[in-house]
Amino acid sequence: MSALDPIILFFLLGLAAGLMRSALRLPAAVYEFVSILLLLAIGLKGGIELARQPFAMLLPQMLAVLAMGLLLPLVAFPVLLYAGRFKRADAASIAAHYGSVSVGTYAVAVAYFATQGITFEEHMPLLLVLLEIPAILVGIVLARGLSRETHWGAVAHEVFLGKGIVLLLGGLLIGWAAGPDGLSSIAPLFFDLFKGVLAIFLLEMGLLAAAQVGALRQYGPFLLVFGIAMPLFSAVIGTGLAWMLGLSVGGAAMLATLAASASYIAVPAAMRISVPEANPTLSLTASLGVTFPFNVLVGIPIYYALAAKAYALLGG
Amino acid sequence: MSALDPIILFFLLGLAAGLMRSALRLPAAVYEFVSILLLLAIGLKGGIELARQPFAMLLPQMLAVLAMGLLLPLVAFPVLLYAGRFKRADAASIAAHYGSVSVGTYAVAVAYFATQGITFEEHMPLLLVLLEIPAILVGIVLARGLSRETHWGAVAHEVFLGKGIVLLLGGLLIGWAAGPDGLSSIAPLFFDLFKGVLAIFLLEMGLLAAAQVGALRQYGPFLLVFGIAMPLFSAVIGTGLAWMLGLSVGGAAMLATLAASASYIAVPAAMRISVPEANPTLSLTASLGVTFPFNVLVGIPIYYALAAKAYALLGG
Amino acid sequence: MSALDPIILFFLLGLAAGLMRSALRLPAAVYEFVSILLLLAIGLKGGIELARQPFAMLLPQMLAVLAMGLLLPLVAFPVLLYAGRFKRADAASIAAHYGSVSVGTYAVAVAYFATQGITFEEHMPLLLVLLEIPAILVGIVLARGLSRETHWGAVAHEVFLGKGIVLLLGGLLIGWAAGPDGLSSIAPLFFDLFKGVLAIFLLEMGLLAAAQVGALRQYGPFLLVFGIAMPLFSAVIGTGLAWMLGLSVGGAAMLATLAASASYIAVPAAMRISVPEANPTLSLTASLGVTFPFNVLVGIPIYYALAAKAYALLGG
Amino acid sequence: MAQSNERTRKLLTIITEAAVEASLVRDIERLGAHGYTVTDARGKGSRGARNAGWETSSNIHIEVVCDANTAQAIATHLQDHYYANYAMIMFTMDVEVLRPEKF
Amino acid sequence: MAQSNERTRKLLTIITEAAVEASLVRDIERLGAHGYTVTDARGKGSRGARNAGWETSSNIHIEVVCDANTAQAIATHLQDHYYANYAMIMFTMDVEVLRPEKF
Amino acid sequence: MAQSNERTRKLLTIITEAAVEASLVRDIERLGAHGYTVTDARGKGSRGARNAGWETSSNIHIEVVCDANTAQAIATHLQDHYYANYAMIMFTMDVEVLRPEKF
Numbered sequence A, B, C: 001m002s003a004l005d006p007i008i009l010f011f012l013l014g015l016a017a018g019l020m021r022s023a024l025r026l027p028a029a030v031y032e033f034v035s036i037l038l039l040l041a042i043g044l045k046g047g048i049e050l051a052r053q054p055f056a057m058l059l060p061q062m063l064a065v066l067a068m069g070l071l072l073p074l075v076a077f078p079v080l081l082y083a084g085r086f087k088r089a090d091a092a093s094i095a096a097h098y099g100s101v102s103v104g105t106y107a108v109a110v111a112y113f114a115t116q117g118i119t120f121e122e123h124m125p126l127l128l129v130l131l132e133i134p135a136i137l138v139g140i141v142l143a144r145g146l147s148r149e150t151h152w153g154a155v156a157h158e159v160f161l162g163k164g165i166v167l168l169l170g171g172l173l174i175g176w177a178a179g180p181d182g183l184s185s186i187a188p189l190f191f192d193l194f195k196g197v198l199a200i201f202l203l204e205m206g207l208l209a210a211a212q213v214g215a216l217r218q219y220g221p222f223l224l225v226f227g228i229a230m231p232l233f234s235a236v237i238g239t240g241l242a243w244m245l246g247l248s249v250g251g252a253a254m255l256a257t258l259a260a261s262a263s264y265i266a267v268p269a270a271m272r273i274s275v276p277e278a279n280p281t282l283s284l285t286a287s288l289g290v291t292f293p294f295n296v297l298v299g300i301p302i303y304y305a306l307a308a309k310a311y312a313l314l315g316g
Numbered sequence D, E, F: 001m002a003q004s005n006e007r008t009r010k011l012l013t014i015i016t017e018a019a020v021e022a023s024l025v026r027d028i029e030r031l032g033a034h035g036y037t038v039t040d041a042r043g044k045g046s047r048g049a050r051n052a053g054w055e056t057s058s059n060i061h062i063e064v065v066c067d068a069n070t071a072q073a074i075a076t077h078l079q080d081h082y083y084a085n086y087a088m089i090m091f092t093m094d095v096e097v098l099r100p101e102k103f
């Protein structure tokens, strides 16, 4: 089903073109342009919702999500260190990637839920932003300990003022301030074109994912297994947390998807600066080469089924 | 009010991101793409109107606006030279910037008037084009005198065949030739997306404005004062001229806005070639760092209020 | 008529700006972006149709078009070699350009037919893809003979995995798999913006065409004559073939346009690699500097008139 | 560095404002260079940072392979006509070329 | 190669990951260089291909004209703080500058 | 220019058509270079202006740091396989590298 959503087909097209070593490339500027549009659109969508919600009501959700962002890398780290036999820095960096989120995966889930007519708490982008950050800090501490060497000021700057966060948060604030009517004039670009832009983005993601295959071969099967098992585990955590927070089934599936997604933009950039001794190829191979394709191709429907089943059992 | 228009919020987002030294950047190609779309869209809009108007009727307006374009820099020059104590070349260059116009400011005004339901003479883009040029020539003469050294051929080429003029004029001609029906097929890109594209443009403008702050500190308060006082003065002139030409209140507010806006694309480029001894940082700091933010954040509503009051007094 | 279609006016604007040595340039990334959008949109449109057609029914058309792609360069080659006195490699390369197709020309024809209310077989993009390839192989053989030196593997890779083919074929497959409903969510970007994006593309094509004029002067009148006579001849062949295949008049005019169009993307790239001794300026001057402008400005309406007349005579 | 004098030429590198590209390359050709190569760049110098955010603040990096006299002529011309008013640096080095007749 | 010693400076070229641009230029300035020029690049080396498809995999090409001591200082600093963890190469050559006082 | 011979390598610069990038870097690696760096460029030469308006007319600027023999091998290969048919120039200079073992 999801596999037939045209945007997924664009991902497969990019993947195939990449694997067949096609000359197809998207200029870096085009990739940045579509990323910027997606980040702003997602932020704006979430911001509109925030206007409708009493902030206090969101606080528990926000804190719970922050906690999840701290927890997930702490779970992943020992697995990578002992089972995966990775160097400490590499284990910490990969853990940070999986504790954080992938906006692209979220966007695909939004599109999938829309076609499936699944509703979810619209303020999800707020949780997305919150989930992006804590894992990075955990990752640095796991790699370094709380050493004085770490320039936390620089880290904070890198993390909070990175492109992704600024555009998401900025979109949230603009959407919150302007409200649905205020945004109607810019809706044609940010909302009507959303799925088309997402299609172009996924075409490029397919090309990028294909480029990881070589490294994947080299670093053996562990990354492959971890890149699929970890998201499944995170999805369970996310579903459970959503249930405790009293989210809808759709909201639970969405939070599961966020938990299951692995960063490939914010975290790599931050790790490269803050934990340079970690080999960036390892984490990118896992998150871009394994987890992203897994999530967009089969993960998202699985997470929804999981949430539905869980809510049926637990009674949500 | 205007400050809550989402496109203004995008400008503030860019400004904030820039001031906080965020890593957010728009690729130069994206900035050029959105500029091209805006310039063409504005030209097309104006061209449609031209088709509806007897050209002869526009002639007086066109000549009057050309005269204003010659006058404004002549007023600004002595102020900058004596009060501002700038070198002759710098005074001339800054004067040229303020005698010319900013298409971005015009676009924001168009958006603001639309949300406010204010109507204005739709052929305004024609006057915009006319207003862009004369100040450049005046600036060169002010800096050089009518010296033989100046290669007027090169200057004319630089001015009339610069990107901005070509796209605006081209748009005007295409809109004029094709008419409203002819353009309906390209309306989705150029008209429906207009405000969304403008939002992206303003995001970048905010980043650029923020980048001027350092220079602003350095060059002291005079530029700050001039960058606000000059547009207010120009707005009065523009309003008066509009009244004499018998434009509507909206048209007067728009002509005031054009008069008050300062160029940051066409004029800098022309001055750099024709008056290279002028320090480009000075004029850009004033027009990008002071006047553009002032106009889009508070100026435009002021100019409309001004026009309304003036017309009430003078009886328009 | 066609000359007043706004998208044609964008081409003329680019042409004029280029000839007047305007500073107007489109960033390469923008040009690539609009090309990518056009290629995908055309593929998607065709793919939707394929879903509706029994593949077997298309087979004869596909084979016939492949044959035409092999024939046309074989006709052009001796003319260029003997009448044009070109070196063997140059004659072969130019012949390949004219045996293949121009997607931009097809897009303009689609727009023109739409405004004229002319219908045609919607699976035309499939024939477009098929027509793009064989001429390249013929061109290589004409230049080289069936020498062992030619790395046919590399050639095939270059040809089948070039950007254009991948995006067209990919679009076809996606459109075919997703069907009209599946694509509705991405229609705003790929279909609603089609003509606007085409306008930007034509603006750049005008600039590129203008850049060929210098070379055109240098290489004398033969290229000019050939660049107009060859498409007219090809259009006749295309019309005849369409009639034999039982296509509609619109379909015949479209196949004539495809036959008459000359490649300026896929073939130049392939020839540069496979027949490097051919002077790329010659073929680009003819296809970009003469044939493309001729086709979009006057050719397309002529080909439709031709098809109409032919069908009236032959009784279609 | 160069084994044989005939193969040695000057590589002249100019880094300056994108705004002057057109006139600069015109001058370079007029002064006898047989070619030039331009790449877009950003940077910082005595005239402050030029971060290529947009045209006005972007740099170009021009390389010219030519004989010593031409290099000298270009250098002098730039010094007289550009240095005072434009952000610009220039430096030269010896290079060994494969087809001396070209330069 | 340089006729007169006072006109001779070092051209230091660094090719590395785009990710370190900000901190790298900060260090270069701190170590006494009066300027630098950056161009975007792609390439391949011991750490594999970096094809500039997107930020994470793109390179930058930095040129610094400075005196021998500054070049030495920068080289040492890079060796100590970047080489171990980043894709990076560095090389120097002698260049003749037009306005020695600038560098 | 180079103090110590072991630290001296050749910097080979090739400026040519973007169209040949793929095959060119393949050849460069095959001929023994341990890496290369590519930047996009535009320019003008004996084969006319290549202003990078689009793929077909854009240039690339390739730098290869390698030992003298590899540089010689690459130069010879290019002369035999590319010069006749492609817009291309090439030049070499001596550079001092920090980690000679890399090149």
Ligand SMILES: Nc1ncnc2c1ncn2[C@@H]1O[C@H](COP(=O)(O)O)[C@@H](O)[C@H]1O
Pocket: D015, D016, D042, D043, D044, D045, D046, D047, D048, D049, D050, D059, D086, D087, D088, D089, E033, E034, E035, E036, E037, E038, E063, E064, E065, E066, E103
């Ligand atoms: N010491 C230097 N090393 C490398 N590039 C420099 C240096 N100084 C200046 N530049 C470049 O030359 C441009 C103009 O220099 P300036 O005229 O000093 O502002 C700067 O924007 C830099 O790109």
Ligand SMILES: Nc1ncnc2c1ncn2[C@@H]1O[C@H](COP(=O)(O)O)[C@@H](O)[C@H]1O
Pocket: E015, E016, E042, E043, E044, E045, E046, E047, E048, E049, E050, E059, E086, E087, E088, E089, F033, F034, F035, F036, F037, F038, F063, F064, F065, F066, F103
């Ligand atoms: N031998 C070489 N010649 C030219 N550039 C090189 C060479 N080796 C490495 N590079 C460049 O330096 C970057 C980092 O090199 P490395 O640390 O070896 O991966 C590569 O991505 C290339 O752009």
Ligand SMILES: Nc1ncnc2c1ncn2[C@@H]1O[C@H](COP(=O)(O)O)[C@@H](O)[C@H]1O
Pocket: D033, D034, D035, D036, D037, D038, D063, D064, D065, D066, D103, F015, F016, F041, F042, F043, F044, F045, F046, F047, F048, F049, F050, F059, F086, F087, F088, F089
């Ligand atoms: N004398 C030169 N100095 C610098 N770059 C050159 C020179 N000659 C040619 N080039 C570059 O090399 C490319 C190919 O040169 P050519 O084969 O002479 O057309 C040109 O497009 C320029 O980018």
Ligand code: NA
Pocket: A072, A097, A098, A099, A100, A101, A234, A258, A259, A260, A261, A262, A263
């Ligand atoms: Na996660």
Ligand code: NA
Pocket: B072, B097, B098, B099, B100, B101, B102, B234, B258, B259, B260, B261, B262, B263
């Ligand atoms: Na003004």
Ligand code: NA
Pocket: C072, C097, C098, C099, C100, C101, C234, C258, C259, C260, C261, C262, C263
């Ligand atoms: Na053809």
